[in-house]
Amino acid sequence: LSLWEDRWGSDAVEGTLSSRFSGVIRRAYENTGKQAVVLIDEYDKPLLQAILNEPLLEEYRSILKAFYEVLKSSDRYLRFVFLTGVTKFAQVSVFSDLNQLNDISRDYDYNTLCGITKAELIETFTPEIFRLATVEKLTFEETVLSLEKRYDGYHFCEDTAVGLFN
Structure with missing residues:
Protein backbone atom coordinates (compact mmCIF):
# COMPACT_ATOMS: atom_id res chain seq x y z
CA LEU A 1 0.00 0.00 0.00
CA ASN A 102 -17.12 -15.89 -11.96
CA ASP A 103 -15.06 -19.03 -11.31
CA ILE A 104 -13.30 -19.66 -14.61
CA SER A 105 -11.16 -22.54 -13.34
CA ARG A 106 -13.34 -25.09 -15.13
CA ASP A 107 -14.39 -22.96 -18.09
CA TYR A 108 -13.25 -24.44 -21.42
CA ASP A 109 -12.65 -20.96 -22.84
CA TYR A 110 -9.96 -20.35 -20.21
CA ASN A 111 -8.63 -23.86 -19.58
CA THR A 112 -5.03 -22.95 -20.47
CA LEU A 113 -4.98 -19.55 -18.80
CA CYS A 114 -3.50 -20.60 -15.45
CA GLY A 115 -0.62 -22.75 -16.55
CA ILE A 116 1.96 -23.23 -19.25
CA THR A 117 1.29 -25.36 -22.31
CA LYS A 118 4.05 -27.37 -23.96
CA ALA A 119 4.15 -24.92 -26.86
CA GLU A 120 4.46 -21.96 -24.45
CA LEU A 121 7.16 -23.76 -22.47
CA ILE A 122 9.27 -24.34 -25.57
CA GLU A 123 8.62 -20.87 -26.98
CA THR A 124 9.48 -19.11 -23.74
CA PHE A 125 12.13 -21.27 -22.13
CA THR A 126 14.15 -22.73 -25.01
CA PRO A 127 17.49 -21.26 -23.82
CA GLU A 128 16.90 -22.59 -20.31
CA ILE A 129 15.85 -26.00 -21.65
CA PHE A 130 19.06 -26.18 -23.71
CA ARG A 131 21.10 -25.34 -20.58
CA LEU A 132 19.26 -27.98 -18.57
CA ALA A 133 19.83 -30.49 -21.36
CA THR A 134 23.54 -29.78 -21.27
CA VAL A 135 23.73 -30.21 -17.50
CA GLU A 136 21.66 -33.40 -17.60
CA LYS A 137 23.56 -34.70 -20.67
CA LEU A 138 20.35 -35.07 -22.63
CA THR A 139 19.11 -33.84 -25.98
CA PHE A 140 16.67 -30.96 -26.13
CA GLU A 141 13.85 -33.38 -26.99
CA GLU A 142 14.77 -35.74 -24.13
CA THR A 143 14.77 -32.81 -21.72
CA VAL A 144 11.33 -31.65 -22.84
CA LEU A 145 10.07 -35.23 -22.47
CA SER A 146 11.56 -35.38 -18.97
CA LEU A 147 9.85 -32.11 -18.06
CA GLU A 148 6.58 -33.43 -19.45
CA LYS A 149 6.81 -36.59 -17.37
CA ARG A 150 7.50 -34.60 -14.22
CA TYR A 151 5.31 -31.49 -14.57
CA ASP A 152 2.77 -31.93 -17.36
CA GLY A 153 -0.73 -33.21 -17.32
CA TYR A 154 -2.75 -30.83 -15.17
CA HIS A 155 -6.20 -30.21 -16.58
CA PHE A 156 -8.69 -27.69 -15.24
CA CYS A 157 -11.46 -29.12 -17.42
CA GLU A 158 -12.27 -32.74 -18.16
CA ASP A 159 -11.63 -34.07 -21.63
CA THR A 160 -9.22 -31.34 -22.71
CA ALA A 161 -6.38 -32.38 -24.95
CA VAL A 162 -3.90 -29.80 -23.72
CA GLY A 163 -2.18 -30.54 -20.44
CA LEU A 164 -0.61 -27.77 -18.42
CA PHE A 165 2.79 -27.76 -16.80
CA ASN A 166 2.45 -27.11 -13.10
Whole structure:
Protein backbone atom coordinates (compact mmCIF):
# COMPACT_ATOMS: atom_id res chain seq x y z
CA LEU A 1 0.00 0.00 0.00
CA SER A 2 2.82 2.41 0.81
CA LEU A 3 4.29 2.08 -2.69
CA TRP A 4 0.90 2.66 -4.28
CA GLU A 5 0.29 5.61 -1.99
CA ASP A 6 3.65 7.06 -3.06
CA ARG A 7 2.39 6.93 -6.63
CA TRP A 8 -1.30 7.82 -6.24
CA GLY A 9 -1.29 9.80 -3.00
CA SER A 10 -2.73 9.20 0.44
CA ASP A 11 -5.15 10.79 2.84
CA ALA A 12 -4.53 11.16 6.58
CA VAL A 13 -8.08 10.04 7.40
CA GLU A 14 -7.38 6.64 5.82
CA GLY A 15 -6.22 4.88 8.98
CA THR A 16 -7.09 1.26 8.23
CA LEU A 17 -5.61 -1.06 5.63
CA SER A 18 -8.95 -1.33 3.87
CA SER A 19 -9.53 2.44 3.75
CA ARG A 20 -6.00 2.93 2.41
CA PHE A 21 -6.61 0.29 -0.28
CA SER A 22 -9.92 1.91 -1.18
CA GLY A 23 -8.25 5.33 -1.39
CA VAL A 24 -5.51 4.05 -3.68
CA ILE A 25 -8.04 2.50 -6.06
CA ARG A 26 -10.16 5.66 -6.13
CA ARG A 27 -7.18 8.00 -6.65
CA ALA A 28 -5.73 5.80 -9.40
CA TYR A 29 -9.03 6.16 -11.22
CA GLU A 30 -9.25 9.90 -10.56
CA ASN A 31 -5.69 10.50 -11.75
CA THR A 32 -5.92 8.40 -14.91
CA GLY A 33 -9.58 8.44 -15.81
CA LYS A 34 -9.28 4.68 -16.24
CA GLN A 35 -10.63 1.94 -14.05
CA ALA A 36 -8.05 -0.07 -12.12
CA VAL A 37 -7.25 -3.74 -12.58
CA VAL A 38 -6.57 -5.72 -9.42
CA LEU A 39 -4.62 -8.98 -9.52
CA ILE A 40 -4.44 -10.99 -6.32
CA ASP A 41 -2.10 -13.90 -6.88
CA GLU A 42 -2.32 -16.86 -4.49
CA TYR A 43 -5.08 -15.32 -2.38
CA ASP A 44 -5.18 -18.55 -0.39
CA LYS A 45 -1.51 -18.68 0.63
CA PRO A 46 -1.89 -16.91 4.01
CA LEU A 47 -4.90 -19.10 4.83
CA LEU A 48 -3.06 -22.29 3.90
CA GLN A 49 -0.04 -21.30 5.98
CA ALA A 50 -2.24 -20.75 9.04
CA ILE A 51 -4.67 -23.62 8.54
CA LEU A 52 -3.55 -25.39 11.73
CA ASN A 53 -3.35 -22.22 13.83
CA GLU A 54 -6.95 -21.16 14.47
CA PRO A 55 -6.20 -17.72 16.00
CA LEU A 56 -3.80 -16.82 13.17
CA LEU A 57 -6.23 -18.19 10.59
CA GLU A 58 -8.98 -15.97 12.02
CA GLU A 59 -6.68 -12.93 11.96
CA TYR A 60 -5.70 -13.55 8.32
CA ARG A 61 -9.32 -14.20 7.38
CA SER A 62 -10.36 -10.92 8.95
CA ILE A 63 -7.63 -8.94 7.14
CA LEU A 64 -8.40 -10.54 3.78
CA LYS A 65 -12.13 -10.04 4.23
CA ALA A 66 -11.53 -6.31 4.81
CA PHE A 67 -9.55 -6.08 1.56
CA TYR A 68 -12.17 -7.98 -0.43
CA GLU A 69 -14.95 -5.75 0.96
CA VAL A 70 -13.09 -2.84 -0.69
CA LEU A 71 -13.42 -4.54 -4.07
CA LYS A 72 -17.20 -4.50 -3.81
CA SER A 73 -17.44 -0.91 -2.58
CA SER A 74 -14.95 0.25 -5.25
CA ASP A 75 -16.75 -1.43 -8.11
CA ARG A 76 -17.17 1.79 -10.13
CA TYR A 77 -13.39 2.31 -10.07
CA LEU A 78 -12.55 -1.26 -11.12
CA ARG A 79 -12.35 -2.65 -14.63
CA PHE A 80 -11.36 -6.17 -13.69
CA VAL A 81 -10.40 -8.19 -10.62
CA PHE A 82 -8.54 -11.49 -10.99
CA LEU A 83 -7.80 -13.79 -8.07
CA THR A 84 -5.68 -16.90 -8.28
CA GLY A 85 -5.33 -19.69 -5.79
CA VAL A 86 -5.35 -23.45 -5.62
CA THR A 87 -7.90 -23.83 -2.84
CA LYS A 88 -11.49 -22.67 -2.61
CA PHE A 89 -12.17 -21.23 0.82
CA ALA A 90 -15.94 -20.98 0.72
CA GLN A 91 -16.26 -21.96 4.37
CA VAL A 92 -14.24 -19.08 5.85
CA SER A 93 -16.50 -16.32 4.45
CA VAL A 94 -13.60 -14.34 3.01
CA PHE A 95 -15.66 -13.60 -0.09
CA SER A 96 -19.07 -13.19 1.55
CA ASP A 97 -19.24 -9.52 0.57
CA LEU A 98 -18.35 -10.13 -3.05
CA ASN A 99 -21.04 -11.02 -5.51
CA GLN A 100 -20.90 -11.86 -9.16
CA LEU A 101 -17.73 -13.92 -8.81
CA ASN A 102 -17.12 -15.89 -11.96
CA ASP A 103 -15.06 -19.03 -11.31
CA ILE A 104 -13.30 -19.66 -14.61
CA SER A 105 -11.16 -22.54 -13.34
CA ARG A 106 -13.34 -25.09 -15.13
CA ASP A 107 -14.39 -22.96 -18.09
CA TYR A 108 -13.25 -24.44 -21.42
CA ASP A 109 -12.65 -20.96 -22.84
CA TYR A 110 -9.96 -20.35 -20.21
CA ASN A 111 -8.63 -23.86 -19.58
CA THR A 112 -5.03 -22.95 -20.47
CA LEU A 113 -4.98 -19.55 -18.80
CA CYS A 114 -3.50 -20.60 -15.45
CA GLY A 115 -0.62 -22.75 -16.55
CA ILE A 116 1.96 -23.23 -19.25
CA THR A 117 1.29 -25.36 -22.31
CA LYS A 118 4.05 -27.37 -23.96
CA ALA A 119 4.15 -24.92 -26.86
CA GLU A 120 4.46 -21.96 -24.45
CA LEU A 121 7.16 -23.76 -22.47
CA ILE A 122 9.27 -24.34 -25.57
CA GLU A 123 8.62 -20.87 -26.98
CA THR A 124 9.48 -19.11 -23.74
CA PHE A 125 12.13 -21.27 -22.13
CA THR A 126 14.15 -22.73 -25.01
CA PRO A 127 17.49 -21.26 -23.82
CA GLU A 128 16.90 -22.59 -20.31
CA ILE A 129 15.85 -26.00 -21.65
CA PHE A 130 19.06 -26.18 -23.71
CA ARG A 131 21.10 -25.34 -20.58
CA LEU A 132 19.26 -27.98 -18.57
CA ALA A 133 19.83 -30.49 -21.36
CA THR A 134 23.54 -29.78 -21.27
CA VAL A 135 23.73 -30.21 -17.50
CA GLU A 136 21.66 -33.40 -17.60
CA LYS A 137 23.56 -34.70 -20.67
CA LEU A 138 20.35 -35.07 -22.63
CA THR A 139 19.11 -33.84 -25.98
CA PHE A 140 16.67 -30.96 -26.13
CA GLU A 141 13.85 -33.38 -26.99
CA GLU A 142 14.77 -35.74 -24.13
CA THR A 143 14.77 -32.81 -21.72
CA VAL A 144 11.33 -31.65 -22.84
CA LEU A 145 10.07 -35.23 -22.47
CA SER A 146 11.56 -35.38 -18.97
CA LEU A 147 9.85 -32.11 -18.06
CA GLU A 148 6.58 -33.43 -19.45
CA LYS A 149 6.81 -36.59 -17.37
CA ARG A 150 7.50 -34.60 -14.22
CA TYR A 151 5.31 -31.49 -14.57
CA ASP A 152 2.77 -31.93 -17.36
CA GLY A 153 -0.73 -33.21 -17.32
CA TYR A 154 -2.75 -30.83 -15.17
CA HIS A 155 -6.20 -30.21 -16.58
CA PHE A 156 -8.69 -27.69 -15.24
CA CYS A 157 -11.46 -29.12 -17.42
CA GLU A 158 -12.27 -32.74 -18.16
CA ASP A 159 -11.63 -34.07 -21.63
CA THR A 160 -9.22 -31.34 -22.71
CA ALA A 161 -6.38 -32.38 -24.95
CA VAL A 162 -3.90 -29.80 -23.72
CA GLY A 163 -2.18 -30.54 -20.44
CA LEU A 164 -0.61 -27.77 -18.42
CA PHE A 165 2.79 -27.76 -16.80
CA ASN A 166 2.45 -27.11 -13.10
